[in-house]
Amino acid sequence: MVERTRLFDILTQIVLIIGLVILFTPIYIVFVAASHDFKTVNMIPMPMLPSGHLWENLTKSWQQAGFSHVMITSLIVASGVAIGKVVLSAMSAFSIVYFRYRLRLIFFWLIFITLMLPLEVRIVPTYAVAANALSPVQGVIDFIASYIPQVSIQLPEWNLLNSYEGLILPLIATATGTFLYRQFFLTIPEELAEAAKMDGAGALRFFFDILMPLSKTNMAALATIMFVWAWNQYLWPILIVTDQAHYATAAMQLGKVVPGPSFGEPPVWNTAMAATLITMMPPLVVVILMQRWFVRGLVATEK
Amino acid sequence: MSEISIRGVMKSYGRNTVIHGVDLTIAAGAFAVILGPSGCGKSTLLRMIAGLEKISKGDIAIDGKVVNKLEPRERGCAMVFQNYALYPHMTVADNIGYALKVAGVSKDERAKRVNEVAKSLALTDYLGRKPSELSGGQRQRVAMGRAMIRQPKVFLYDEPLSNLDAKLRVQMRAEIRKLHNQLGATSVFVTHDQVEAMTLADQIIVMNAGRVEQVGTPSEVYRKPATRFVASFIGAPPMNLLEAKVTGRTEVAIGSRHLMTPHHGLANGQSLIVGVRPEDVSSISGETLNVSFVEELGAQRFVHGTFEGQDFVVQQPPSDSSDKPATVVFSIRPETIHLFDAASGLRIEPVSVTAPAPAFA
Structure with a gap:
């Protein structure tokens, strides 16, 4: 606490309450809209108190949007991204922090640059790669083959469109988690690595026996953030999934539930908002379950 | 092993x-x-x-x-x-x-x-x-x-x-x-x-x-x-090190004072470093220390000051008085002196003409 006066206490409380109201108002409106029937929700102005049609709207939108299927797709994708991200970040940060090899700085900067190039910026080339994941390799081979014709090889096509891999892998390949882990690994005293070396533990042993248990809270924090982030992805799934019957995600489905031909004109806000509520639930549950770990992982490292 | x-x-x-x-x-x-x-x-x-x-x-x-x-x-x-x-x-x-x-x-x-x-x-x-x-x-x-x-x-x-x-x-x-x-x-x-x-x-x-x-x-x-x-690193307080010039076979000059040393066999005019531990300084009068402060340690006290313009510390037995004297008299016995080359810092062993003093043994 920096200061402790009555006036200051009241002021901070007020600021907090204002922030809370600003954050909660949209969610409240979603909730209210989801609890009215088609007629009242389209009245102007919309009523500000909830009504009794919530359950009805929820079941209707659940069936119409096919949530029993898309929820599972989203769950697979979000969990895949969260787990993949944790594994990849931990390993790449381990490499950058604990090994001194010649290309270390180059790799460090390559990873760093991906921070400046989020998926939205490189979406066209990423799509091209997703269409044939081996195309960069093929490109390199073709380049070499233009000088040495003997190495000319035609690789098979590896198409990631309309697949879980296609939904998951491009979302994993960013640097945010790597940096979170790097910062954490840098706070671990160097002597710990040396002590492990003196105890005879090799690099992998050190990674699994010492670093992984110590970074449990980080892992939880990163996995939570990544789960929510992947769950809310909209642009990438909509680009890569053309087989909507099998690979549509919950967020994609929302786009269809908001006013649209599938539910008839005019906009059916009540079912759309009910669908929003349903889509919000899984990330909310994950955050609540992980909250204890999550906060510890972001605030401080236990020593 | x-x-x-x-x-x-x-x-x-x-x-x-x-x-x-x-x-x-x-x-x-x-x-x-x-x-x-x-x-x-x-x-x-x-x-x-x-x-x-x-x-x-x-x-x-x-x-x-x-x-x-x-x-x-x-x-x-x-x-x-x-x-x-x-x-x-x-x-x-x-x-x-x-x-x-x-x-x-x-x-x-x-x-x-x-x-x-x-x-x-x-x-x-x-x-x-x-x-x-x-x-x-x-x-x-x-x-x-x-x-x-x-x-x-x-x-x-x-x-x-x-x-x-x-x-x-x-x-x-x-x-x-x-x-x-x-x-x-x-x-x-x-x-x-x-x-x-x-x-x-x-x-x-x-x-x-x-x-x-x-x-x-x-x-x-x-x-x-x-x-x-080593002389300046070991000992608390460390050894007093004074710049000196050779004025005779068993004599050096520190500022205007002449000091008897073991037989060093060096040429006149050569500069060297004379080292004396504060605990080896004798309380018999001879030289004068201009006192700047006194460190009281209970079992003994260390009197810090300057001797011929150079920092010098003398160990004294415990005393009841807490006054800071303006000057303290002391003398340096030749056998307690360590000599070091001024340039290289290496120890100069006394020439064996003089029997090695007990302090060196």
Whole structure:
């Protein structure tokens, strides 16, 4: 606490309450809209108190949007991204922090640059790669083959469109988690690595026996953030999934539930908002379950 | 028991050389202390023995076997770190037993040996605790237990006592020495604290700026400092060092005062450094010290001042008066004088015409 006066206490409380109201108002409106029937929700102005049609709207939108299927797709994708991200970040940060090899700085900067190039910026080339994941390799081979014709090889096509891999892998390949882990690994005293070396533990042993248990809270924090982030992805799934019957995600489905031909004109806000509520639930549950770990992982490292 | 021999060892980081060729033999079973100010390369030398730093040039051999290329675990060394470096997520028992776990020792055998070690360090009651639930002294003992369990040939200590409070430090010092006597392994202990060095060591290695200044027993290092640096580093307060000029075969001049010295055999006019320990200064009148302040230590007092414009300290017996005298008289007996070359800083031994004084023996 920096200061402790009555006036200051009241002021901070007020600021907090204002922030809370600003954050909660949209969610409240979603909730209210989801609890009215088609007629009242389209009245102007919309009523500000909830009504009794919530359950009805929820079941209707659940069936119409096919949530029993898309929820599972989203769950697979979000969990895949969260787990993949944790594994990849931990390993790449381990490499950058604990090994001194010649290309270390180059790799460090390559990873760093991906921070400046989020998926939205490189979406066209990423799509091209997703269409044939081996195309960069093929490109390199073709380049070499233009000088040495003997190495000319035609690789098979590896198409990631309309697949879980296609939904998951491009979302994993960013640097945010790597940096979170790097910062954490840098706070671990160097002597710990040396002590492990003196105890005879090799690099992998050190990674699994010492670093992984110590970074449990980080892992939880990163996995939570990544789960929510992947769950809310909209642009990438909509680009890569053309087989909507099998690979549509919950967020994609929302786009269809908001006013649209599938539910008839005019906009059916009540079912759309009910669908929003349903889509919000899984990330909310994950955050609540992980909250204890999550906060510890972001605030401080236990020593 | 293993002898450690260090032959022409150098360490450089890029162009920056931090250790300039160290030649040293540490006898099997000895307790060697590497003493020096911070940044003198003492820790680097220790880490090269441990295998945590690459050796840029030269050889290190343990038990006659060159270990330059060996991994730390293959060298038979165990190390106690300055900040203990305990694994924070493991219990005391797991911390101590980790080396055995890595080595693939069975669970029962491991538990047995952990118990033995814990018993010898009085840690049995704490085996289930995490390091964060222990006091500094207990953590220190866990760190030692972790080193002991491997039954190493060589124990390496990297300033292990510097994080403890003064009382605990004295206690742990005694425990480390006791442990060394029991285990019979070779110990190498790095410190910047001369009291630790004097009390623990069979052999003191004084280092400065990446070079070994002197190797000897604690009493040799104290009584016959090989260089001006050693003279100024060992002793509290350190030896008085005065610039002087040769005026005769057994005489030098400090400013306007002439002083009798042992027979040094140097040419007149040559400059040298005269060293006298504050505790060797005699209270018989002869010279005059202009007092600037007095340090009261109870058992004795140190009077700081200037003599012929140069800083000088005199030890005096305890006294009831707390007054600061303006001047103090003293004299320097020739046999208590150490002479050093002004340029190289090396010790100048008295020529044997004069019988060696008892203080040098």
